[in-house]
Amino acid sequence: MLDELIKEVSAAEMPSHIAIIMDGNGRWAEQHNQKRISGHKEGVNAVRRIVDIAGEINLKYLTIYAFSTENWGRSKTEVGYLLKLIMDSLNKEINGLRKNNVNIRFIGSDKELSESYNKKVIETCKKSWDNDGLHLNIAMNYGSRREILEAFNKMRADIDKGELLEDDISEATVSKYLYTAGMPDPDLIIRTSGEQRLSNFLIWQSAYSEFWFTKTLWPDFSKEEFLQAIIGYQSRKRSFGKR
Ligand code: IPE
Ligand code: IPE
Ligand code: MG
Numbered sequence: 718m719l720d721e722l723i724k725e726v727s728a729a730e731m732p733s734h735i736a737i738i739m740d741g742n743g744r745w746a747e748q749h750n751q752k753r754i755s756g757h758k759e760g761v762n763a764v765r766r767i768v769d770i771a772g773e774i775n776l777k778y779l780t781i782y783a784f785s786t787e788n789w790g791r792s793k794t795e796v797g798y799l800l801k802l803i804m805d806s807l808n809k810e811i812n813g814l815r816k817n818n819v820n821i822r823f824i825g826s827d828k829e830l831s832e833s834y835n836k837k838v839i840e841t842c843k844k845s846w847d848n849d850g851l852h853l854n855i856a857m858n859y860g861s862r863r864e865i866l867e868a869f870n871k872m873r874a875d876i877d878k879g880e881l882l883e884d885d886i887s888e889a890t891v892s893k894y895l896y897t898a899g900m901p902d903p904d905l906i907i908r909t910s911g912e913q914r915l916s917n918f919l920i921w922q923s924a925y926s927e928f929w930f931t932k933t934l935w936p937d938f939s940k941e942e943f944l945q946a947i948i949g950y951q952s953r954k955r956s957f958g959k960r
Contacts, residue, residue, distance in 0.1 A: 730951045731947075733901040734779075735771070735779050736782070736906045739782060740934075740935055741910025742756035742757045742935055743756050754798045760935050761806050766940055768814075770940040770943055771853075777852060781854070782859065783856055784858055785856075785860055785916060786829075786860030807838065808841060814853070817850065818849065821842050823842060824855070825856055825896065861915075862920070865891075902926065903926045906928050907928075908929075909933050913930050929949060
């Protein structure tokens with residue numbers, strides 16, 4: 718089944734960038750009569766699966782939404798668990814990712830996170846920055862409105878320094894000041910768990926993205942379903958406003 722689906726994916730029409738809103742960990746845990754945090758732990762296994770298959774089909778960019786600027790509003794226990802889980806998973810996976818030619822980075826705001834947390838993330842990710850296979854972005858303490866606001870502030874600072882001319886600000890300039898600078902916009906955005914919204918994810922970048930919604934809860938999301946989403950995407954006609 719998996720091999721057949723891999724063959725069905727057209728290499729020529731491979732999306733350059735897929736972004737995923739990994740949702741439904743809490744409901745998965747509830748279904749299994751477990752605490753919410755067990756759902757998050759199980760969610761890491763799904764991340765491993767999807768990163769694995771993304772590398773196998775030679776995807777160039779994969780961005781996954783791990784923690785939003787709004788997620789600080791959850792209980793202290795859950796937030797603490799998520800921060801630790803994300804750091805522990807990075808530490809556990811970094812050697813395997815390096816071996817698999819994955820180039821990993823975190824995108825998001827460093828404001829609410831401690832200096833030592835941010836430092837450790839960069840130090841660890843750096844070990845993979847010579848890799849030129851899959852570019853994996855972990856959206857951590859990410860919020861699109863925050864990203865755009867920070868971009869405005871950086872632009873203003875560069876104007877003050879004389880490094881940016883006010884008259885030169887184009888759409889491309891704005892893109893260059895976002896966390897995703899230099900990356901292609903996502904061609905396909907997948908959201909699991911049946912919710913159909915962006916939840917402050919890649920608002921600027923998703924202007925022309927295709928969307929794929931599935932009721933599957935994130936911990937149950939399989940390699941097969943990921944490939945089905947790509948095959949579905951490849952059957953769509955993208956006009957970009959032209960005819
Ligand atoms: C997604 O699962 C993971 C994060 C937002 C960190 P949820 O924790 O949102 O799961 P549900 O939506 O409550 O089921
Ligand atoms: C979005 O999921 C954030 C992440 C997947 C990290 P949420 O579960 O936090 O979003 P809402 O509350 O349903 O919009
Ligand atoms: Mg949710």
